[in-house]
Structure formats: C-alpha cells, structure tokens
Amino acid sequence: MSDDLTTLHDDGVLEIPISLESAGNSLDGDSIRNGTDALHEVMRGHRKARAVLLVGKGKNFCAGGNVAHFGGADDRRQFLRGLAHDLNTFTDALYATQLPTAAAVSGWAAGAGMSLALHADFAVGEPGTRLRPAYPGIGLSPDGGMSWLLPRIVGLGRARTILMRDEVLNAQTALDLALLSELVDADQVYTRAREIAADLANGPTGAYAAIRRLLMTTYSNTLSEHVIAEADAIADLSITGEGVEGVNAFLAKRAPDFPSARN
Template sequence: MSELTTLHDDGVLELTISRDGAGNSLDHDAVLAGADALHRVMRGQLDARAVLLTGQGKNFCAGGNVAKFAAADDRRAYLRGLAHDLNTFVSALYATQRPTVAAATGWAAGAGMSLALHADFAIGGPSTRMRPAYPGIGLSPDGGMSWLLPQIVGLGRARTILLRDEVLDAPALLEASLLSEIVDDDQVRTRARAVAAELAAGPTGSYAAIRRLLLASSSHTLDEQLIAEAESIADLSITGEGVEGVDAFLAKRIPDFPRARG
C-alpha cells in the first residue's frame, strides 16, 4: 500500500485521486497506485469490500493537470498515456465488483467528474460543483464520461451538459442523480466514509450481482434480463451470504454478512 491507498480495518479501501496543490488536479501517481490496489483486490491479496474515492484538498478533483499537458514534448503521446492509465483505473473499479462511494467535496471537473459518475454513491455538499471542462480547453471527454453520463441523465441532457460545458451546482446534481446525497460541506468526507463502511458490512455478493445486472440491462432484451436475474438469484441463494440473509429474516434478526463470508 502507498500513502495514496488505505485499507481500513472495516474493509473500506480508500483511494486518494488528487493531492492538495495544483488545484487538486488528478494525480497520475494516485491513478497508478489506485489501479494497483484494485488489482490486488481482484487477486485476493486485499480483503476490500467497498471502495471510497477522496481528494486530499478542498476539491475532489479539478481534472487533469493542464500545465503538464502543455509542457509535454509530445502532447498526443502524453495524453494517450494518461488516458490509458485512467482507463485501467476505471476498468478495475468495475472489475473488482465492489460498491464505490465518492466524497465529492468542492469541484469535480473533467476526469474528476468522470470518476464521481462511476461511484455508486456520490456524497456532496452545498459547495459541490461539477463541470465537464473538456470543451474549455478544446478537448473531448475521457474516463468514461461519454459512456456513463447519457446512461444517468439521458442522451439529450448529456449532450447539452457536454457541449455547453455546463457548471452544475449541488441541487442540479442531486436532481440529475449525479449526487446521491447532500450534507454540510464539512461533513462530506465523514458521511462518505460512513456510507462506505455500511456497504463493506453488507452482502458483497448481492451488491456485485446488482451492479452486474444494472450495467447489463441497457444492452439486454427483457427476456435476456429475466434469464440473467433468474440465474443470479439462484446462484446467490446457496452462498454463505444468501443462506445467512434468509435465515436471519426468518429468525427476525439482523443478518451477519461478514461472519457468513467467513
């Protein structure tokens, strides 16, 4: 583990994506360290049951470090390399099949907005703002924004947000389901950490299955989705968590999913 990745005792893997300074731009070392930690989860080397994305400074992440873009000897090769590493990080977020929470303090712009969108729960405050930011510097989205934003808000709204480079404040983000919850600004990290802990204590297999089904739904026919649901619920019914959940329901007690996982 590095200073940018922390596995808490309750099973929450905290990944820092931006450092204090440089406007809280996306930190390349943080992207590499985060991807490495997520791959270790997939290999069974880290027992993480939820992921928490945070920034070190006042902002979650204000996007890429534009000054470094400009200083690169070969901008195309440099940007392609950065995009590749960010793609690896985003793909690993999905491949781990762990629920993800973002502590969206302050600005989430550019790649920071992309990463906030990939979280299952994005917690913000009254000062939270999101902005695509790409048109402002003559570039196009990365980090999966053009894939996920239309799925959340619809193609028409996504087109408007991206082409007009809209700044979305906290109420607009909540209405558009780009934020899950708004708390006081000084409570964003605390609340996000608590949500991540709740998820880490929950039914990991159930969460993973729900995420897979939701992601597949847009490309499945109804019949295909019904079959996938039937297979999934049947498979989960014989897992430790599935047995514990049913037994606890019948016994009128709170299920102990961590114990059931062994």
C-alpha cells in the same frame, strides 16, 4: 494495511485518493496508478477490501487533469493517450473488483474528476460542490467513461447539452439529476461518504456485485436476456454464505451478519 496513497481500513473500506492538494487537486497520475495496483491486489486476494471510497486530498474532489502538463508535453497526443490509458485501467479495475463504491465529492469535480464521481454508486456532495465536464473549454472531448455514463444517468438529450455547452452544475442540480446521491454540510462530506462505504462493506457484497452487473447490462440486453440474467444471479446468490445468512436471518427475525457469512 496502508501505503502513501491508499489505505485499507479495518472495516474493509479501501480508501483511494484521486487528487492531491499539492497539485491543486488536479488528477494525480501516481495516485491513479497506485489505486489501480491496490485494486489489482484486491482481485488477487492480497487485500481483503469489501468497499471502495474515492476521495480528494484537499478542498476539491478533483479539478480535472493538469493542463500545464498537457501543454508542456513534447508529444501531446502520446501524453494524453497515456493519461487516458491510466485512467481507463483504473476504472476497469474499479469494476473488475465488483466492490460497491462511494465518493466524497467536495468542491469541484471537473473533467476526469466528474467522470470518477459518476463511477461511484453513492456520491456525497455539499452546497459548494460543482460538477463540470471541462473538456470542451480546452478544445478536448471527454475521457474516463463520462460520455458513456452520463447519458445513462440523465438521458441522451440532457447529456448532450451538459457536454457540448460545458455546463457547470451546482450541487442541487447535480442532486436532482442523480449525479450526486445526497448533500450534507461541507465539513461532513468525508464523514458521510466514509459512513456509507463502511455500511456497504458490512452489507451483502455479493448482492451488490450482482446488482451492479445487472444495471450495467440493462441497455445491452434484451428483456428476455435480462430476466434470464436476473434468474441466474438470484439462484447463484441463494447458495452463497451471504444468501444463506440473509434468508436464515429473516426467518429467525434477526439482523443478518453478512461479514461472518462470506465464503
């Protein structure tokens, strides 16, 4: 299934572009809204996606919001509030699907592009990849969940420095800080991210969903609450098709077939 802006591949990977080359790879509102609609279709069972791949259609993953549009708006506050709402609705849907997510982060991931790269479970970059908050450079504060995710990944002190100094992070620094998961040659970014997304789609999606939920509640749960959540998750997974298949395959000394075991 495909439309102008999203593609559901035969292997269950839902590919969502977040920026278009025609707009200088700035965050594309139509693409974001279309991606949200596609994710909602997944939640309704109308699209059988098992993993998500975020891409930029051009030399950059996403160069941030379209500042010219900000400046030309009759009511900047209302305009920016609407953009933030659309982006938040997209990221909410991204998590609500409970699908593992990969991102092909070529070139710049700035502003909202950096925020979206942080939301990916696996972000593949290349030597020319650059991450930058960008918001302080135009007198604004982050959106898209950047100020929530960044300190959870790099720590509060480092996040404060990156955000307030509007640091440009090169590819190796982003990798060292775990903002990128791996680096490949520039012409291999999409291929590698696509490969990872396909592997995730072929894997135990129920386990992935549980892992993501547990990680996201690490800082809000007490230890006692968290180990109970872990116990509930592993017990619940043990009677799913994937859980049964995984254990049976291990005992039979064969590779598990998770796609055929989903229920």
